[in-house]
Amino acid sequence: MLNKNTVMIAKFPVQMTSPDELTEHIYGCIGASKKSILFFANTNFVVKCKLLVERFLNDDVVIVNDGLGMDIACMLLHGRKFKSNLNGTDFMPYFFLQSKQKLRVFLLGGQPETLNGAAYYLAHTLGHVVVGTCDGYDGIKNAQNLVDTINEACVDVVLVALGNAEQEEWILTNYQQINAKFFAGVGGLFDFWSGDKPRAPKWMQNIRMEWFYRLCLEPKRLYKRYTVDALKFLISCIKYRKQRVRS
Ligand code: UDP
Numbered sequence: 001m002l003n004k005n006t007v008m009i010a011k012f013p014v015q016m017t018s019p020d021e022l023t024e025h026i027y028g029c030i031g032a033s034k035k036s037i038l039f040f041a042n043t044n045f046v047v048k049c050k051l052l053v054e055r056f057l058n059d060d061v062v063i064v065n066d067g068l069g070m071d072i073a074c075m076l077l078h079g080r081k082f083k084s085n086l087n088g089t090d091f092m093p094y095f096f097l098q099s100k101q102k103l104r105v106f107l108l109g110g111q112p113e114t115l116n117g118a119a120y121y122l123a124h125t126l127g128h129v130v131v132g133t134c135d136g137y138d139g140i141k142n143a144q145n146l147v148d149t150i151n152e153a154c155v156d157v158v159l160v161a162l163g164n165a166e167q168e169e170w171i172l173t174n175y176q177q178i179n180a181k182f183f184a185g186v187g188g189l190f191d192f193w194s195g196d197k198p199r200a201p202k203w204m205q206n207i208r209m210e211w212f213y214r215l216c217l218e219p220k221r222l223y224k225r226y227t228v229d230a231l232k233f234l235i236s237c238i239k240y241r242k243q244r245v246r247s
Contacts, residue, residue, distance in 0.1 A: 007080075008244075009073050010046050010236035011053045014063050018084045019091055022064065023098050030156065030181045037061045037171055038184040040088045043069035043233040044225050048164035050236070055172045064091075068208045069230065073237045077244075085208075088186040089199065092159070096126040103128045106150050106180070108170070109136035109161030110190035117194025131155055136162045147177050155180040161190045 005016040015022075022038075029036040039045065039056070041063045049056070056063060064086040065071065074082055096103070105128050107115055112135040119130040131153040134143055140162075143149065150158060158180045160167040167185035175183050191197040199205070200213030215222045 007074055007078050007082075008240070009041070009065075009070060009077065010050075010233070010240045012041055012046060012049075012056060012063055014041055014065050014070070014074075014082075016083050017062075017064060017086070019086065019094055022062070022086065022091070023095050025062070026095065026182055027098070033181060035060050035175060035180075036182055037175060038182070039063045039168060040066040040086060040091070040185065040187065041070060042066040042087070043073075043230055045164045045168070046070075046236060047229045047232045049168050052165055052168060052172065056168075058172075060175070061172075067211065069233060071208075073233070077237060077241055088184065088189050089192050092184065092186060092189055093126060096122070096128055099128070103156040104131045104154060105129065105157045105159060106131055106153060106155045107133045107159050107161070107190065108140070108146075108150075109134075109159075109163075109167065109186075110194075111135060111137065111196075112139065114190050114194045114196050117196065118190035121193040121195075128157075136166075147174055151177075151179050157182045157184075159184055159186050159189070161186045161188065163187065 006013045007016060026036055026038065037060050039061065065074065065082045066085065066087040071082055071085070074080060105122060107118060107130060110118065115133045115135055119133055122128050122130055132150065134140055134146060140146065158178060160171055160183065162170060167187070171183045171185055188197065192199055197217070200210040204210055204213050211226060215226050
């Protein structure tokens with residue numbers, strides 16, 4: 001846990017924090033050789049990770065808020081705003097650029113061709129060392145002893161991009177056996193780093209409409225996420241609120 005300033009969003013303890021405080025916490029853990037795990041919770045995370053919720057109640061885990069839906073839920077449930085919006089696409093580059101040393105990073109997930117571009121970006125733009133990769137399709141399916149492979153590469157950081165809730169489950173199941181210090185579930189980050197998918201224009205990000213831009217680019221894949229699943233998210237929040245009022 002990062003600090004005691006946590007709010008519950010549909011049973012998930014979400015930290016009220018800023019990029020600076022979060023970065024300091026993670027480097028503090030790395031310096032002390034203590035494992036830490038970071039998850040970016042958006043509405044999709046809350047819906048898809050519902051069955052894993054007990055496994056997130058672990059002192060090594062930090063969950064932060066990503067996106068407009070989480071802000072609305074925080075306002076409705078707690079009458080307050082989060083300090084910052086912490087999505088992986090903005091936070092992870094910020095985090096890597098603050099490092100005083102080159103970190104050894106393993107990339108797990110994404111399409112094989114995306115991984116090459118993401119590894120190039122991490123090495124050349126952010127200045128770190130990619131010590132191994134495994135794609136999230138045939139790569140992970142056919143990998144034998146992936147945990148051993150990662151350990152043999154002497155890794156500091158493992159970034160996992162398999163989508164919700166596969167990436168969360170993979171990290172929670174494997175992190176104790178891996179000698180890395182920091183693990184993060186990063187969703188579509190490798191797609192952005194490789195340039196395979198564009199970010200929304202800055203003005204759209206500023207008015208919190210990046211989700212709409214992504215929906216327009218990939219309507220088939222994301223339609224359910226922003227309709228049915230958004231509704232499921234709302235229902236989870238209402239249920240949680242009723243339970244809280246009763247107890
Ligand atoms: N992915 C994967 N294996 C799968 C399904 C997805 O490696 O079986 C990858 C996918 O290529 C993408 C990432 O997982 O790079 C998740 O992307 P998504 O857009 O769903 O993430 P988010 O919207 O949560 O950022």
